[in-house]
Every structure is written in structure tokens, then in C-alpha cells.
Amino acid sequence: MIEDFHRLSPYCLAKEDKEALLLKEMKELTDWHRHRCREYDCFLEAIGYDSQMVKSLDRIPFVPIRVFKELTMKSIPDDKIFKTMMSSGTSGQKQSKIYLDKETAVLQQKVLLRLLGDFVGNKRLPMLVIDSKAIIKDRKLFTTRGATVMGLDFATKKMVFALDDDMQLDEHILYEFANQYGGEKFLIFGFTFMVWQHLFQEIKKRKIDIDLSNGYLLTAGGWKKLTSAAISNDEFKKVGKELCGISHYVDHYGMAEQTGCIYAECECGNLHASIYSDVIVRRYFDFSPCDYGEKGYIQVLSTLPRSYPGHSILTEDEGIILGEDDCPCGRKGKYIKILGRVKNAEIRGCSDTYAAGI
């Protein structure tokens, strides 16, 4: 039962206790979904899943993440769909579709707040969003960016968008926010690359003099583009500190397919799994679990998805588990590092459809 998790502090369980609690929940969720989602049941049958054989968390079956692009993965009748989340796929690619009922949506929000609260406190704070209001306008089709921002709406006292519809920084809004809220603790939220480009670079270019030192900068999903621009995490923080005094950084790893269960960055710079979720890193050759420090596919487990079978997903992200239960920040559970996308090598042969499918 998910209530068992709500009763606990989100980073309090050490390995054995966590595994016991999570294993039970994961087995129940696997059964729950296989009786409600035909596609999922067919998949389990095809790979020869036998619930009797599952004695540890690493034996819980996982679906490949792109299955949400290819099939209708849904464990609720159509009239129970509260909203459908779409991944922000680039043009020409298929988008993931995640079907949420009210229960799952509420659960995602609740857990997101609990987890963030552990890093920035539980008090509702004003939040400066480094994005344009336009991304939350179309409520019917949420993109990950819009959904992430909306998910934080609950957690904030007031939300202010710093960019105009053309994605340009509005200085006036920035100054006004700093004057009104800058004296006390507040939040800044944005996708890492957007913060870099539309906040930091603009402050530098326009020589804006502003003090954001009371801000907690929450970032998301930015490592892909930042890595390609060759900007390291440390450099990002250094620049933010120099330009506008930001010294609190909370990056996180998460995905539309498992909204709510984020892996947030602690004071020591590590991304943490909470009691609601877990990470298993798997070898490319045979999916066997990697040792700590060994890179592989990241599999994510989440106790939240009820309306779609996304409680155990094999992502195409590459990462490593740095350790478990022993991060100096005091939080229990695994802490991880994300390295990027799994390499997609050039495949020889006649059919030229392969590359387009990726």
C-alpha cells in the first residue's frame, strides 16, 4: 500500500528495509497492471514472466521506455483518463503518451512535494520560472516541460514567468521579483540549458546587476544539451554564483514516464532515490545488474504509476550507482550519476529505416 510509504520520511530507509517494502509494492503493481493493460500482459507472457520467481527487486520485469511511444500503455478505461502527458519529442519523432487518472496525478504531485520539501523545505515559496507562460497554456496536451512546471505550482506561493512568449528574458519582471521576494528564501526553476542560455548569458550580456543569493535553483533535464555545449556542472554553478549570487543548486533527474519520483541533487552533488523509487543499473550485454560504479542502462522503479504500467522502466539513459545509504548528506538509499544517452551505433545493412526509428 502506498500509504505505508507516505508515513515514512522520504529518505529514511536503508537497503534491506527499503527492498522489502518496495519489492512487495512492485509485485502488486506488476499484477495490478497485467490485469488491466492487455499490451503489458502480452509482454510479460512473451518474456516468460513468472511472479513466483521474483524474490528480489532486480527480478521485477521492466518495459523498454520507447514502448510508451509505440503502444497504448494504459491500465484504466478511457473515461477515467484525467490527462495525457506527452513527452517533448523533437519533430518527426513519435511522442510518449502517458495516461493519468486523477489518483495517479494526485499521487505524483504529493510525492514530488514531499521529495522537494526534503531539499528546499516544506514552506510554500515564491518561484521564478525561467520559461515562458506559453508552455502551460494548452492544458489538454501537456509536454514534460509544462507538466513539470505545473507540478510545482502546488508547491509555490506564487509563480512568476521570467521569459516572454519569444523566450526573451524580461528584465522588468526579473527586477520586480527580486525586489519583492529576494530578501527571503525563494525558488528559481528552469531546465538547465534554458537557465544557462536565457538567464545567465542574458545577465552577462545585458550587464544586469541583480542579487538572487536567497534563491534555490531547481534545474531539470539539462545535462543533455549542456554536455554537448561542454559546460560542466561545476562551471554552471560557478557562473551562477558569480553573475547573480546563486549558491543553492538542486538539479534533478526525472522523466515524463515517471513524473513525481524525481532523483534530486543533495548538498554533496549526488542524485538520490527516495523510498518511493529505486534505480538498478543494468549491463548492456545481458541486463544483469551492474556493480556500484559500473555503467549501464538505467532502470527506474516507481511506486506511483497506477493508471499506466510504468512502475518499472528500462530507460535509454546511461548512468552509474555511486553508492547506497552512505552519502555524507545523511539520506538513505542509492545515489546515482547520469552520464547521458546510451550510444546508438551505426548499424550496417540495407534497411535505411533504422536510424529514423530512433
Place this chain on the structure above:
Amino acid sequence: MQQEFDNVTFLVGSKDILMQMEHIPVLPIFSDKVREFLAILSDELLHDKQAKQFGDIMAYAFWIRGAAIEKVYTKYVSETHRIGRGIAFQIAPSNIPVQFAISMTYAIISGNISVVRVSRKNFRQVDIICEVIKRVLTEKCTQLKPYICVLRYDHDESVTKWLSSICDIRMIWGGDNTISMIRQISIQPRCIELGFADRYSLAVINADDYLKSDFKVVAKDFYNDTYYTDQNACSSTRLIIWIGNQIEKAQKIFWDNLACEVNIKYKLSEICGSEKLLKTAICAAKHPEIREIRQNNAIVRIELPQLYDDTMDFKGNCGYFFEYATSNLESIVSLLKKDCQTVTFLGETLEDDIHKLVDLYGVRGVDRIVPLGHSIDLSFVWDGYDLPITLSRVVGNA
């Protein structure tokens, strides 16, 4: 029509040579000049330090070596009064580097003037072969210089249009999309066009005959048919049909031996594991009765309880195999459709049996029936065309 070539790179040949092509005489098939050229090209490639690093270049060079061509020639000696059709404009595929050279060989051996457009992707193999061709044309076979151009150009439809308007043969190697896009561009009324589209291939193995064979040799052969091209060539086996009595026993030995071969030789791309898992999920959603056997991510097998008409819509690569066991070979007829290219076989009577099926049912597919291990052998008969014949014309008499 004044054609611009500013955006065209000539890897072999030049603008002047290209402009003159309409006025160059065609040659007889298997002309002395062309046979000599191929023999020298083969020799140079086989001794080229850089070329030696590429197995596919070596395979091509071996295919066109003097003795091999002379042997093929004997089959066509009786074809008198056969000459080329004119200009053969060829569009090479984007993912088999040496295919442009194979295509060129078909074109010139049939007496044509060859223009190949190669992919924008920069393959080392293409550069190496082109350098050697240029050298041979300049130093030893100058007479053939007007007959060969290899070009590369970006999205410049005007060049494709112009070449299409002057060519007598258009050959397109590529996926269905590429072919249909190029088909939008018109050709001359008497021009012939060959589309070498994406195909699939399968293997038929008699379990009892397999158990009498050398397992290691079969594993090597099967590896060459599949993993050597990432199981993504038209000729790569995607489905194995098992017949005979001791199927289960044969399967176990077969896959165990293949696993040894694969573990030693194959470099599995990291993405393949999740790629194959996705294929299984998609296929299972349509056909819930399938079962996946995952030895490891390099060898993933899908057991089919029956042959579905759309089985090949779910085909994978880099070691993703469908398997079907049957006592009745006739049940495979449903798969011998237009898109089916090669059937490889292992079994004493299978070659005849499969030929009989093709004839009896008048199936639209199956262009080759070859022993297991020979699916990527180069040949002058390809996709059902006897190319020296198809690409030439005969001057008839009474």
C-alpha cells in the same frame, strides 16, 4: 539544357566526362577493356595497404579478380551481339559502403557507361576504392576513362533530374522511401528502371541433417549470413524454419555453438538490448502467443507458434531471430512474398524442395536459394535479375 555542377563532387571522373557521356559508344558485354580493367582494379585493391583493412573491400576485390570474371564470362560467351544500353545512372545505398562499386561493375560489364551517385555519408571504403579506380583509369586503362563517374552531391534535385533525363538505365539501391522519392523524377520513355528495395531473407534447416554436420562450421556460416552485416542486409536471415525429427536437440546445439561464435567475434552495440526488448513488446501486443528466448542481448530468439502474414513487420537486427518449427515445409509458402529475397538452406533435399515450392505455388518472392553461409556472396544474378542480360540489349536478327 545547361546543367550546373557547382555542388557536385567528382570522386571519379569530371564534369567534362559527364557532359560527354551521351556521345560515348556503348561496349559489348564482357568487353576486353572492361575485363582488363576489373582484373587490374582487383589486383590493385588486393595489394592496397588501406584497402586491406576492410573485409568488404577485399570481398569485392576477390569477386572481380581476373580468374573469377573469366569464369563468369564463360556463361555469357554464347551471348553474341549483346551490347550496353547506354548510360546507367545508379543511386547507391547509404549504408553499404561498397555497394556503389558492385553496382558500377554490373553496369560496365554489361557494356554501359556508369554514373553512380554515392551517399553523403563519408565512408572510408568509398574513398579508398575511388582513389584506386582513378589511378587505374589514369595509368593503365585510359580508354575506359569516359565510362566511369562517381559523384556525391547534397540535396540537389536538379542533378538527379538531369541525369534521369539522359540515362538509359536507372538503378536505385535503397529503402522504399528513397525509391519512391526518386521515382517522382521522370526518365526517358525507353529507359529501364530497377529498384533494389529493402527485402528480408530466411533460412530452412533440417534438424536431422544439421545434427550430422560440423557444428562449428555451421555456426561460422550462419554468423556470416547474419551478424557480419548486423543482420540488417536484405540477405540477412531473420527467420529460421526448422524441419525434421530432432528439432529441439538441434536447436540447443545450434544456438550454443552460435553463442560461442558471437561471443568471440561480435561487437554488440549498447542500444541493442533495449531495441530488441522493444521489438518483442510490439510484436507480443499483436501476437500474444509469441515467446522470447533471451540467451543474452546478442542472441534473442522469438518462437512463433505459427507463421503470421505480418511476421516480417516485426523483424529486428543485430541478432534478433524468429523461429518456427514445422513438419510441413509447405507452411512457409505464406512467407515467400514479394519482399522475400534469399532462402538459405541446410539439408540434403532442401534445395530441390524449396525450388519445387516456388514453382508449384508460383510465389512472388524468393530470388535466391543458396546454401547456409552463402547469403552475402556477390553474384551477377541479384534480386532476380541476371544483370549482364538485364542491363544490356541484344541486336536481333532473323
